[in-house]
Amino acid sequence: MKRRRMIYEGKAKILYEGPEPGTLVQYFKDDTTAFDATKRATIEGKGVLNNRISEYLMSQLTAIGVPTHFVRRLNMREQLVKEVEIIPLEVVVRNIAAGSLAKRLGIEEGTVLPRSIIEYYYKKDELHDPWVSEEHITAFGWANPQDLDDIVNLTIRINDFLSGLFLGANIKLVDFKVEFGRLWENDYMRIVLADEISPDSCRLWDVSTNEKLDKDRFRRDLGGVVEAYSEVARRLGIMPESVQSEQKGPVLVK
Ligand code: TMP
């Protein structure tokens, strides 16, 4: 079989050339990193779970009219996506103080914020993804005011929708990160949600116990990473294929 052309390899995913022009295959690895990749591990089954969770969340968002790059899941680890020009911003939404906001501004983790806050980080590993303002974004041309307007409107809709969706699964959406891309259709461009939405890019806490069900289990050495991600998938009602079924070897025919 012809080896696929790799387009880009990131810390947790690989992008391959897609089956037709304008498409890519997004492959979810089991690798995980934190703190600018100074902390690394391979967590067996994580990629399968994130592929499935991100597929579900992107599909639900599509259903309410949020444009995304997602086309369909291809298999346990891969999904077909539309090729977009990634806007070099990590757009973070916070509903409850945690992580870098709690640390930077000295707000106790778990404090419900007076309103949802949107922050931007410039995607540049060498600079450790610095915090930037709308002024920086438009002055340096990473996005123009119209793009930013679309990004903010989409981000607010995504936050409102996902907050409700997770709450229905007994999970608090504390904060999350999204990325957007420019999708070209002939001469027409629109901003669409890209990348992934998974427990790698969200903080998810159990509603009653505040137990962490996300990547903080890895960042803070709490253990049980795959169990937490599985629990998120289970609560969302999307665990039909077990992670074990990916393993090679004899398969029980039912
Ligand atoms: P922070 O509190 O570390 O700034 O993270 C805010 C949210 O963004 C949290 O849900 C985790 C997510 N995030 C990423 O997806 N990628 C990153 O590189 C970082 C730093 C955070």
Ligand code: ASP
């Ligand atoms: N993914 C990021 C890194 O490895 C950080 C994080 O998610 O905490 O640098």
